[in-house]
Amino acid sequence: LIEGISQRMLTLTLKGLEQDGLVSRTMYPTIPPRVDYELTDLGRSLIVPLQSLRNWAVEHRPAMLAAREKFAKREQQTGSRQARFTDPK
Structure with a gap:
């Protein structure tokens, strides 16, 4: 699911x-x-690299959230906002 x-x-x-x-x-x-x-077998060969990517994302999540917050504040101050590929549709 x-x-x-x-x-x-x-x-x-x-x-x-x-x-x-x-x-x-x-x-x-x-x-x-x-x-x-x-x-x-090819799909299973991706497990280790994907686990490394996940670990990187978990480790760097706080920095990414802080960067988003800083960006949002800057956008709010300038009054402009463009759609980003991470925005929900």
């Missing part, structure tokens, strides 16, 4: 990961149909 993602977006994302060889898809002819996804 992934909060905040539609079934369609999840399906498209999994299809892309399958296309890239990161996951394998197994479909079972049951009612209702069942589909399982599993990391391939």
Whole structure:
């Protein structure tokens, strides 16, 4: 269960990961149909680099939040605000 993602977006994302060889898809002819996804060897090779990225993000989160706050104050003072790619849609 992934909060905040539609079934369609999840399906498209999994299809892309399958296309890239990161996951394998197994479909079972049951009612209702069942589909399982599993990391391939290539997908499993990403676990360590992704854990490192996560650790970096956790370690640097306070600095990033402080930078966002500083930026927001500066934007508020100038009265301008442009949409950023991190803004929710």
